[in-house]
Amino acid sequence: MPVDSKEKIARRVAQELKEGYLVNLGIGLPTLVANYIPKDIHVFFQSENGIVGMGPEPEKGYENKDLTNAGAGFITALPGAMTFDSAFSFALIRGGHLDVTVLGGLQVDEEGHLANWMVPGKMVPGMGGAMDLVTGAKEVIVAMTHTAKGEPKIVKRCSLPLTSVRRVSLIVTELAVIEPTDDGLLLKEIAEETTLEEVLRLTEARLIVSSELKKF
Amino acid sequence: MFPLFNLNSFNIIKIAENFMQKLFATFLRGGVTLRVIDIEEVSELIRPGSTLMIGGFLGVGTPENIIDKLVEKGIGDLVVIGNDTAFEDRGIGKLVKNKLCRKVIVSHIGTNPETQRQMIASEMEVELIPQGTLAERVRAGGAGLGGILTPTGVGTVVENGKRVIEVDGKKYLLELPIRADFALIKAKRCDYYGNLVYNLTATNFNPLMALAADTVIVEAEEIVPVGTLTPDEIKTPGILVDYVVVSGVK
Numbered sequence: 001m002p003v004d005s006k007e008k009i010a011r012r013v014a015q016e017l018k019e020g021y022l023v024n025l026g027i028g029l030p031t032l033v034a035n036y037i038p039k040d041i042h043v044f045f046q047s048e049n050g051i052v053g054m055g056p057e058p059e060k061g062y063e064n065k066d067l068t069n070a071g072a073g074f075i076t077a078l079p080g081a082m083t084f085d086s087a088f089s090f091a092l093i094r095g096g097h098l099d100v101t102v103l104g105g106l107q108v109d110e111e112g113h114l115a116n117w118m119v120p121g122k123m124v125p126g127m128g129g130a131m132d133l134v135t136g137a138k139e140v141i142v143a144m145t146h147t148a149k150g151e152p153k154i155v156k157r158c159s160l161p162l163t164s165v166r167r168v169s170l171i172v173t174e175l176a177v178i179e180p181t182d183d184g185l186l187l188k189e190i191a192e193e194t195t196l197e198e199v200l201r202l203t204e205a206r207l208i209v210s211s212e213l214k215k216f
Numbered sequence: 217m218f219p220l221f222n223l224n225s226f227n228i229i230k231i232a233e234n235f236m237q238k239l240f241a242t243f244l245r246g247g248v249t250l251r252v253i254d255i256e257e258v259s260e261l262i263r264p265g266s267t268l269m270i271g272g273f274l275g276v277g278t279p280e281n282i283i284d285k286l287v288e289k290g291i292g293d294l295v296v297i298g299n300d301t302a303f304e305d306r307g308i309g310k311l312v313k314n315k316l317c318r319k320v321i322v323s324h325i326g327t328n329p330e331t332q333r334q335m336i337a338s339e340m341e342v343e344l345i346p347q348g349t350l351a352e353r354v355r356a357g358g359a360g361l362g363g364i365l366t367p368t369g370v371g372t373v374v375e376n377g378k379r380v381i382e383v384d385g386k387k388y389l390l391e392l393p394i395r396a397d398f399a400l401i402k403a404k405r406c407d408y409y410g411n412l413v414y415n416l417t418a419t420n421f422n423p424l425m426a427l428a429a430d431t432v433i434v435e436a437e438e439i440v441p442v443g444t445l446t447p448d449e450i451k452t453p454g455i456l457v458d459y460v461v462v463s464g465v466k
């Protein structure tokens with residue numbers, strides 16, 4: 001994926017965050033969201049290995065071997081941060097105390113179901129915290145590329161094992177912003193660089209085009 | 217040869233220190249001994265075929281010296297319960313790399329290609345559990361609970377073979393407690409009662425596992441006199457700890 005596509009996705013997801021939110025960013029693309037938080041708001045980042053108040057990567061030479069994120073990368077603890085054990089961490093996640101989780105995706109379907117933890121026979125990394133995050137967070141934002149090797153990732157029905165049967169809140173790709181609703185997938189925004197025709201062609205699932213379709 | 221003649225001054229100090237530690241520990245615990253042991257003794261405690269809970273998250277907060285000793289002595293046929301299998305050269309990953317595990321029960325194996333290889337080749341069994349569920353199953357095992365009800369996994373492959381229980385119209389999976397023969401814990405500090413202080417995100421599964429095993433072996437970076445740790449900072453009471461290995465800061 002071109003760097004500017006990732007940036008575009010991260011930038012757009014960051015617009016969804018609000019003052020005082022507790023946010024969990026998945027490893028990979030979702031991590032970039034932290035770089036684009038609007039200047040006028042303050043959010044708290046949780047990392048499921050046991051911290052609220054996670055700060056950016058430390059300068060070289062200031063790493064602490066016992067202060068890491070869920071990908072084992074070095075982080076900092078901002079003033080006011082707290083660390084805790086895994087049961088408490090997942091109580092925050094499962095108990096509805098986490099405002100937003102931003103996760104990558106392999107597939108999302110018309111019901112808003114996400115599959116992001118395994119490709120049978122090919123890739124079995126395990127679900128880690130993803131199933132708890134998707135089940136328990138107040139809002140689930142899927143940040144992913146619109147297609148994989150030209151194949152649509154927004155499909156009629158997920159062929160891959162689901163992460164949760166909970167409907168995700170929003171799908172943000174480099175081409176579109178889509179909200180799963182009771183009636184189906186609502187296409188709310190398309191990228192400046194694309195056309196409605198291209199988005200529809202690269203999406204397998206049926207999309208309901210918003211009457212107030214915006215560009216981003 | 218009298219072994220005493222071969223001792224250099226360092227060893228004499230170490231033996232004296234060990235003796236004092238044991239005496240001190242026995243005295244302070246009113247006869248209930250916290251055994252401060254040498255790393256060598258770990259391999260005499262843990263037998264092949266044991267079920268181990270090992271603290272850590274991708275190796276952060278994992279007792280690496282104890283793992284290195286198990287690898288060195290080739291103590292195998294292990295069932296290992298932990299968050300993940302870390303990396304091939306780190307944490308639980310080293311046990312996997314050296315083919316010492318019969319089975320691993322973890323939430324994530326994505327950072328260790330060797331785990332995936334052994335799983336696909338049927339050389340080792342892998343049971344994947346959602347991370348929050350794993351934490352609660354360990355907690356249940358240590359807290360005397362018959363299981364926990366979680367919405368995580370409902371409607372997914374995780375549900376297979378499990379009881380679904382409805383409470384107030386919402387579906388939950390009944391997840392059963394897990395325990396182990398040994399918990400291998402990493403602490404920042406330990407006192408001579410065995411009270412433990414953890415450091416930052418190296419805490420993770422450690423305090424949960426310290427409750428859920430028959431024998432608890434701790435690797436602490438330093439051991440300090442009783443009374444120097446504040447009640448607030450102690451996250452695991454010494455009554456749960458059986459053995460301590462002092463590793464130094466690495």
